Amino acid sequence: MDVVRKCVGATDGLFVRMIKPSAKEVAEPNLYYNGHKKGFGMNFQAVCDAQYRITAWKMNCPGSQNDRTAFNFSGFDKLLAGLPEGHFVVGDAAYGASERVVVPFPGTSLSASQDACNYYVSQCRMAIEQTYGILVRRWGILWRPMEVRIEKFEHVVNAVVRLHNFCRDRKVDVPTENTGSAIPPPEVAFDDDGLISSDYFETVPVRTGRPVKDQAKASKPREAIRKELEVAGLMRPEHNIARSHKRAS
Incomplete structure (x- = not known):
């Protein structure tokens, strides 16, 4: 049952590493x-589709800024405003709920339908994590701080994104072995076969965490999903609940 049918993408941020910019390049290097992340970089914001293509991206916030701030400065709100009525993207708890961005219900005392909504929305959101996993796995330049001047930094990342989409369109396989001496960053885990580890995707909130500002705001598309799940009697799968409890213990 496709209960998130009007979702057109998933959004999240990625910390892209760089060498420390000089005081000549920026006013406040720190x-x-x-x-x-214990390093210097910029906050890269993107939206992806179900084929793991990056359909929109922006990188104009320094690495000390959180995803919510970077998203607000990305200009994505104007882009999303042009979507047909009822259509939206999904994000994690770092983003605020709105008519165009669906995030999980906050809090620990959720109803069964709210918890189910969180599960199904988060399943859609995994697409952006998988997209970033593929992006970083393929392009080793993202494994270490880029040694380029800051005015060229965004151009390099733009090139990487376009090459990523080129490979996705042509179904080019993702490398499963490291071909250089660089080590992938710790936030991107790979299994013994060189594939993206499933642990990297397991970010579904399970009745835990403190909500950010505006996460609890009314959101018509989120409420529509919740109601449809309630009517259909769909809940979070037991295997997911058991796995989440096991990881929390």
Whole structure:
């Protein structure tokens, strides 16, 4: 049953590493430092489709900024405003709920239908994680800080994105072995066969976490999904609940 049929894409951010910019290049070099990633970089925001093609992207925020801030500066809101009525993209809890961006219901006391909605929406959102996994797996230049001047940094990333889409359109296989000495960043895990590890995709929220501002706002498309699941009697699969509890224990 396709209950998220009006979803046109999934959105998320990716930290793209760079060498520390000089004070001659930017006014505040330390704004590009991300304490969680322990390095310098920029926040890359993108939307992907079900074929893992990147359909929209923007990189105009330093790495210290969170996804919500970077998304707000991306201009995606104007792009999404042009979608047909009821159509939307899905994002994680870092984004605010709106008529064009569907995020999980926040809180720990969710109804069965709200929890089911979170599961099905998050299944759609996995597409962007898989897209980033494919992107990083294929292009080793993303495995380490880029040694280019900041004015050329965005041009390099734009080229990588266009080459990624070129490969997706022509169904070019993703490399399964490392061909160089670079080591993939820790946030992108691969299994023994060189494929993207399923652990990298398991980000479905299960009645946990503190909501961000506006995550609880009314969202017509999210409510429509919840109601349809409630009427159909669909819930989060038991195997997913068991797996999530096992990982949390």
